[in-house]
Amino acid sequence: MTKPDGMRRTAVKPSASPLAPALLVRVFLGLGVLCVLMAAAVFTVVPESVKKPVPEPFSHQIQGVIQVFQSLTFWRIAPLTMLSQAGFMAVQGLWAGPWLRDVMSLDRTDFKLSSPTVRPDTIPPFS
Numbered sequence: 001m002t003k004p005d006g007m008r009r010t011a012v013k014p015s016a017s018p019l020a021p022a023l024l025v026r027v028f029l030g031l032g033v034l035c036v037l038m039a040a041a042v043f044t045v046v047p048e049s050v051k052k053p054v055p056e057p058f059s060h061q062i063q064g065v066i067q068v069f070q071s072l073t074f075w076r077i078a079p080l081t082m083l084s085q086a087g088f089m090a091v092q093g094l095w096a097g098p099w100l101r102d103v104m105s106l107d108r109t110d111f112k113l114s115s116p117t118v119r120p121d122t123i124p125p126f127s
Contacts, residue, residue, distance in 0.1 A: 100106045
C-alpha cells in the first residue's frame with residue numbers, strides 16, 4: 001500500500017523546513033565551541049606524564065592479537081557487533097538513495113552519495 005505524498009512528507013517536515021539549516025548551524029557551532037573549551041580544560045587540568053612509556057616489541061603485540069582472537073568473550077561479542085554494523089551500513093548504503101528520491105522528491109543530480117573528491121570517471125578501469 002502506497003501512501004500519498006502528503007503523508008510521506010509529514011514525517012520529515014521538521015528536518016526539511018527552511019529554518020532547519022540555520023538551527024543546525026547554531027547547534028554545530030555551539031558543539032564546536034564546547035569541544036574547544038573541553039580541550040583547553042583537559043590541556044590545563046591534566047598533568048603531564050612523568051615517566052616515558054617503553055615501546056612494546058612487535059612480537060608482544062602479535063601475541064596480544066592472538067590472545068584476543070583466542071578469547072571466548074571476543075567471539076561472543078564480535079558476531080553481534082558485526083551484525084549491527086552490517087545493518088547500519090545496509091540502511092545507509094541501500095536505503096538512503098531511495099529515501100531521498102521517494103520521500104524528499106530529489107533527483108539523482110540533486111544529491112551525492114559518493115565522496116566529492118573521488119569521482120567515478122577519475123578511477124582507472126581494472127585490467
